[in-house]
Amino acid sequence: MLESFFYPQIRFSSVMYSTQELELFPDRTVTQLLFKDVKNAAELRKNAMEGKINGALINPSMIVSPFQVLVAANKAVHLHSTGKMKTRSLYSEIIYNLSPTNNISEAFKRFGMSDSDSAVLIVLVHLKEETQHMTDIIAKVDGQQIPIEDVSMLTDTAKVKKLYKTTPQEDTCLLDAVVCRMATKDVM
Amino acid sequence: MAVEGTSVALPQFLKKIELIKQGAEARVYRGSFLGKPTIVKERFPKLYRHPLLDEKLTHRRTVQEVRSILRCRKAGISAPVVYFVDYTSHCIFLEDIVGSITVRDHIASTQLSSAQKSPEEHLDQLAQKMGQILAKMHDEDVVHGDLTTSNMLLKAGAESGETELVLIDFGLSYISALPEDKGVDMYVLEKAFLSTHPNTEALFEKLLKAYAASSKKSHAVIKKLDEVRLRGRKRSMVG
């Protein structure tokens, strides 16, 4: 209690974003940032398409947990390294991997940010020491950054269940159901 | 980053984590993946097989394993979550059922424990649960292909205190509605069960009884099981 009173910034920064080293690619780190009340979604999307934002812009209502994004990112880096991606860039591959189907345009429609969105989850894959990039992106978003774990409050559970076609028996853990489908979609 | 088509990252990762089982078909490892406790199952090339045939078989087993896991999970049958699959090195990354033990080890230690006056009675509930879950699996037309007490894990339930039975090792599984296939599945289990665990005939009967009681389709399966048993006996009499 006292500690969080005296060091509010430290506590604040540790929960704001999530970083996870990819154990299979130890020089790569995945960072996730979450924003609400975003007013410049269209501009951000344009930036991403022009390569000015090196990251994947994701619709957070389809995300159950940051772990779901990590699974997509790991698979994207893996397929990138073996030359077997289904899309043109690492970031589009992350969005594609989130989808339970092999339809690319459908994946972008459901999991990518759209111009009218007011919340966005941004995923970056970078070298551990490369943090400037993150600061640049935060500066580009006209919105309020919120702790990444709050993504669960933005989840549209009914939509997620419908899109991933989960069964009532899987309701005990929606994340598990989602992750299983993402990981196995190539052979279904 | 890598030679086109193959991953250098994976072999390097496997070197760093703990090898827990070196089998004839696969190596099983334990480590951390995306921050979670994970089991990695690596199916390695078998040098005595023709490389193309080997590749095809190994690929098929990897695919069958993840397909059946998903099919079971959809039906509410516990099996580990699949986190990641690499079809080039034939590695499956699975949820580590932390703190679990195999049914084999559980039965063995219960039988040994002198504290149990009647170990078989103590194991009745487990046999019942096994029968019920296998009936449910067969009702989904999943034939496991390698039913043994090592391919079932017991996991302490979160709050309920009840133990959960988790099915694993689906590499030889396939989809079939035929009572014959399911009967053979149960026959394989019976053989493995009785040879691994001495004096468990009565216990296995309880398992079969629960199996029969749990599924409408079980009658035809048990009939086939009886036929297969008879065939097995005849064969051993002749051979």
Ligand SMILES: Nc1ncnc2c1ncn2[C@@H]1O[C@H](COP(=O)(O)OP(=O)(O)O)[C@@H](O)[C@H]1O
């Ligand atoms: N998901 C898991 N969680 C915990 N332990 C596991 C898991 N998967 C396998 N194991 C352990 O590893 C052993 C071998 O795994 P298995 O998939 O049966 O491979 P094999 O084909 O070599 O028998 C199991 O008997 C069990 O002890």
Ligand SMILES: [Mg+2]
């Ligand atoms: Mg096994």
